[in-house]
Amino acid sequence: MSTIYDIHVHKPDGETQSMNDYNGKVLLIVNTASKCGFTPQFKELQALYEQYKEQGLVVLGFPCDQFNNQEFDNMKETMEFCQLNFGVNFPMYAKVDVKGEQAAPLFAYLTQAKKGLLGSDIKWNFTKFLINRKGEVVDRYAPQTNPAKLAKDIEKLL
Known part of the structure; x- marks a missing residue:
């Protein structure tokens, strides 16, 4: 696979x-993840999406249950939780693995394109990847990085 668009x-x-x-x-x-200490970040992710979507930003959420089983088993529960508690209306996708042999192709691609502290592995929920309009992975942010702090980096790409 040559680009993220494949x-x-x-x-x-x-x-x-x-x-x-x-x-x-x-x-x-x-x-x-719906039951993670970083789950309140959904609010800031939604705020970024609302602030910049007209300029071309799309936030994409991929639920993952690989870190202490912090996601609902049922995707309907996940979707309802995100919408009711945080007003999430950016695109959310099916639950995926983000590391290991069963890692979803998207996350295998992202982690190879931008390594983190643990090399290519994702260390926890709410790891963030910023991709420019050409499909290039520009940056990777740690789980504890508040999404609001990404605004300047996003603005540079818009």
Whole structure:
């Protein structure tokens, strides 16, 4: 696979979607979890999305259950939790693995493109990847990085 746009992801309903649908957009891709200490970041992620979506930002959430089983088993519960508690209306996708042999192709691509403190492995929920309009992975942010602090980096790409 040569670019992020060659990757397909799964929606919560099981349908497949091409990342090429986001070609020309600035993307903030996040592995999320509903029952994590960082879960309140959904509020800031939603605020970034609302502030910059008209300029071309799309936040994409990918629930993950690999870190202390902090995600609901049922995707419907995950979606309702995010919408009711944090007003999330940015695209959310089906639960994925973000590390290991079963890592989703998107996260295998992202972690190879931008290594973190643990090399290519993601260390926890709410690791964030910023992708420019050309589909290049520009930066990777640690789970504890508050999404509001990404605003300047996002603005540079818009």
